[in-house]
Amino acid sequence: MPQSLLLKNGRIIDPANNIDSPGSLLLENGKIKSVYLGDYANSPQGECQVIDASGKWIVPGLVDMHVHLREPGEEYKETVESGTRAAASGGFTAVACMPNTSPVNDNEAVTTLILAKAKKAGFAKVYPVAAISQHSDGSRLAEFGELQKAGAVALSDDGRPVENSQLMRRALEYSTNFDFLLISHAEEMTLCGDGVMNEGPLSTRLGLRGIPRIAEEIMIYRDLALAEYVNRPIHIAHISTRESVDLIRRAKLKGCQVTAETTPHYFTLTEEAIGDYNTAAKMNPPLRTLDDRQAIQEGLEDGTIDAIATDHAPHSRAEKEVEFDLAANGIIGLETSVPLALALVRDKIISPTRLVELMSVNPCRILGVKGGSLDQGASADVTLIDPDLTFTYEEKDVVSKSKNSPFLTWSLQGKAVLTILNGKITFDAL
Amino acid sequence: MEVVHKFCHKHILGLEQLSPDDIDFLLRSAASFKEISTRQIKKVPALRGRTVINLFFEPSTRTRLSFEVAAKRMSADTFNISASTSSLKKGETLIDTALNLAAMKPDIIIIRHSHSGSPGLLAKHTKASIINAGDGTHEHPSQGLLDMMTVLEKKGRIGGLKIAIIGDIAHSRVAHSNIIGFTKMGANVSVSGPATLLPMGIEHLGATVCSSVDEAVEGADVIMALRIQSERQKDPLIPSLREYATFFGINKRALTLAKPDALIMHPGPMNRGVELDPDLADGPHSVILDQVTNGVAMRMALLYAIMGGGEG
Ligand SMILES: [Zn+2]
Numbered sequence: 001m002p003q004s005l006l007l008k009n010g011r012i013i014d015p016a017n018n019i020d021s022p023g024s025l026l027l028e029n030g031k032i033k034s035v036y037l038g039d040y041a042n043s044p045q046g047e048c049q050v051i052d053a054s055g056k057w058i059v060p061g062l063v064d065m066h067v068h069l070r071e072p073g074e075e076y077k078e079t080v081e082s083g084t085r086a087a088a089s090g091g092f093t094a095v096a097c098m099p100n101t102s103p104v105n106d107n108e109a110v111t112t113l114i115l116a117k118a119k120k121a122g123f124a125k126v127y128p129v130a131a132i133s134q135h136s137d138g139s140r141l142a143e144f145g146e147l148q149k150a151g152a153v154a155l156s157d158d159g160r161p162v163e164n165s166q167l168m169r170r171a172l173e174y175s176t177n178f179d180f181l182l183i184s185h186a187e188e189m190t191l192c193g194d195g196v197m198n199e200g201p202l203s204t205r206l207g208l209r210g211i212p213r214i215a216e217e218i219m220i221y222r223d224l225a226l227a228e229y230v231n232r233p234i235h236i237a238h239i240s241t242r243e244s245v246d247l248i249r250r251a252k253l254k255g256c257q258v259t260a261e262t263t264p265h266y267f268t269l270t271e272e273a274i275g276d277y278n279t280a281a282k283m284n285p286p287l288r289t290l291d292d293r294q295a296i297q298e299g300l301e302d303g304t305i306d307a308i309a310t311d312h313a314p315h316s317r318a319e320k321e322v323e324f325d326l327a328a329n330g331i332i333g334l335e336t337s338v339p340l341a342l343a344l345v346r347d348k349i350i351s352p353t354r355l356v357e358l359m360s361v362n363p364c365r366i367l368g369v370k371g372g373s374l375d376q377g378a379s380a381d382v383t384l385i386d387p388d389l390t391f392t393y394e395e396k397d398v399v400s401k402s403k404n405s406p407f408l409t410w411s412l413q414g415k416a417v418l419t420i421l422n423g424k425i426t427f428d429a430l
Numbered sequence: 431m432e433v434v435h436k437f438c439h440k441h442i443l444g445l446e447q448l449s450p451d452d453i454d455f456l457l458r459s460a461a462s463f464k465e466i467s468t469r470q471i472k473k474v475p476a477l478r479g480r481t482v483i484n485l486f487f488e489p490s491t492r493t494r495l496s497f498e499v500a501a502k503r504m505s506a507d508t509f510n511i512s513a514s515t516s517s518l519k520k521g522e523t524l525i526d527t528a529l530n531l532a533a534m535k536p537d538i539i540i541i542r543h544s545h546s547g548s549p550g551l552l553a554k555h556t557k558a559s560i561i562n563a564g565d566g567t568h569e570h571p572s573q574g575l576l577d578m579m580t581v582l583e584k585k586g587r588i589g590g591l592k593i594a595i596i597g598d599i600a601h602s603r604v605a606h607s608n609i610i611g612f613t614k615m616g617a618n619v620s621v622s623g624p625a626t627l628l629p630m631g632i633e634h635l636g637a638t639v640c641s642s643v644d645e646a647v648e649g650a651d652v653i654m655a656l657r658i659q660s661e662r663q664k665d666p667l668i669p670s671l672r673e674y675a676t677f678f679g680i681n682k683r684a685l686t687l688a689k690p691d692a693l694i695m696h697p698g699p700m701n702r703g704v705e706l707d708p709d710l711a712d713g714p715h716s717v718i719l720d721q722v723t724n725g726v727a728m729r730m731a732l733l734y735a736i737m738g739g740g741e742g
Contacts, residue, residue, distance in 0.1 A: 201631025207546035207568025277547030323545035
């Protein structure tokens with residue numbers, strides 16, 4: 001008996017197949033069976049669960065290419081299970097998790113553990129990003145081949161930069177043999193010093209040490225130059241400033257193989273969110289200015305920025321309810337990414353198609369993984385989005401184990417209401 | 431008819447939150463409290479039965495003592511807690527500390543802390559009134575107020591005066607509170623020092639940034655030299671204290687550029703011969719000891735105002 005599910009009469013947005021049209025989607029045995037464009041009046045043959053998708057978007061499963069799942073080592077903040085559950089409730093069918101766990105994911109054992117936990121949880125596909133350097137300490141290369149064999153999809157020392165330029169060059173060169181993507185956390189550490197927020201008039205007024213924008217930009221420039229020099233692709237994580245966008249735009253014009261992501265907080269917030277030392281607005285890179293936010297939005301609009309990723313970074317109260325200087329960097333983001341991105345659609349900055357490119361098509365393409373389309377026969381990873389649903393984001397509703405979000409109490413519009421992974425419903429708010 | 435200003439702040443976290451009327455009220459109030467310190471019996475019952483805790487996470491003798499003397503002259507019960515004599519550094523968080531102190535029902539907690547914004551965090555987790563006695567590189571409001579009190583006392587006004595603040599503006603909470611306070615009261619504040627020690631956007635607090643010390647002190651009514659910490663040589667923000675003294679220290683030549691009756695101020699503790707020529711510190715222009723005396727009076731005024739003494 002085939003297991004069938006019909007998402008009936010929604011708006012199908014599938015940029016990979018150039019589709020933005022009313023239609024229905026039939027899933028069968030964990031695969032996409034067929035796409036019906038136009039009004040679907042017939043009842044499907046045989047036993048089939050039918051879901052009314054009217055007024056909703058049917059899109060390929062969303063993919064967040066930059067999250068921190070905290071397992072192994074900091075399970076009190078998040079686990080693979082709780083993090084992927086949060087992902088599913090945010091509309092994601094896949095996440096790429098960064099290696100700054102404890103121990104660092106610089107070996108086969110940790111990669112295998114993460115994959116096993118993900119499989120057991122069953123909420124989302126998990127793509128481990130392994131470390132560039134052993135222990136991510138920037139001194140020796142990790143075993144790229146071994147990590148790839150274990151299932152890592154890309155490499156990064158995220159959480160910190162590869163400070164040593166020679167090591168970064170060698171990593172880029174050595175990645176050629178495995179066609180492994182390197183993801184750059186761009187931060188020139190000596191300029192950052194012990195800064196805790198964007199450097200400028202506001203940091204001066206609050207008496208907080210500043211992180212200058214050039215700390216990010218100089219490192220992006222270095223990594224672009226290195227990647228171009230050795231003719232390798234590079235992906236720049238979480239960009240936050242106008243000049244970062246410009247650097248990537250210029251590199252792309254030159255034909256460099258560069259891709260970039262930004263996060264919902266950089267296109268939504270500015271440093272003003274810190275207000276009265278609000279540690280829920282502390283992250284790295286820090287929130288910037290209105291002008292930077294504007295530039296990030298332009299980059300999303302004109303294609304300079306390829307992906308929206310959340311940099312989902314769970315922290316417990318113990319790390320956040322402290323003096324601003326001492327608070328941990330990072331915020332959770334999986335459950336607010338869709339509504340915040342939809343605000344860009346409502347503001348006519350990006351189209352619905354572009355949103356799906358940024359949150360599904362491109363992350364898959366950059367990571368070199370399947371997904372990002374509603375191709376017949378593809379894995380039935382699908383997200384149903386209600387673009388109009390309004391809700392207040394409250395702490396009690398947060399699925400992630402940690403609650404460190406600057407968007408708590410915000411009134412948001414638009415939400416993933418159904419998430420399907422391999423044909424199985426992983427989240428249902430219908 | 432004089433309009434009586436109603437002071438209605440529960441906490442003193444910074445001069446940023448105070449209006450010119452609030453500051454004016456505190457300046458007048460402090461002037462009247464100063465008289466108490468000249469009496470033979472230097473005590474009034476205004477805060478009898480009130481509990482004041484001095485919670486100092488950074489070493490400080492002057493400010494802590496000044497607050498303690500102020501509270502005692504108001505008949506409050508005072509307790510000192512400093513990081514070296516308590517569990518404060520043994521893994522207890524500031525919020526833990528706040529909750530523990532709250533259980534003792536203090537009326538006022540005076541806090542000094544190395545992290546900017548800590549007094550606000552404390553205020554969110556206790557019912558007591560909080561006075562910021564210096565937080566990180568943010569503010570030191572009682573110092574700003576006592577400096578304004580000293581200038582007002584000597585000059586008869588604040589509005590229209592030129593105040594030059596010289597030195598490590600970036601790491602000085604005193605400079606921040608003074609820039610904010612004096613600007614609010616209508617003075618013009620010029621700052622100068624090594625460019626490495628002038629923080630980005632300081633002009634947004636109301637200061638005029640001068641590229642030379644001479645330009646800043648020219649025609650000044652008040653010259654305030656800030657303490658330079660020797661660690662700044664390592665940071666590296668200045669090459670040496672010797673070079674600092676030569677190019678940025680306030681000396682007799684700099685004083686000749688200022689108004690003939692210019693005041694020399696320093697928030698202390700002073701590195702004699704580095705940021706300020708010792709002869710000037712002890713000379714006729716210096717009001718450094720007046721600052722200390724006024725500190726007690728201003729802190730009495732603050733304690734009184736936040737305990738409801740500010741209601742007209
Ligand atoms: Zn990062």
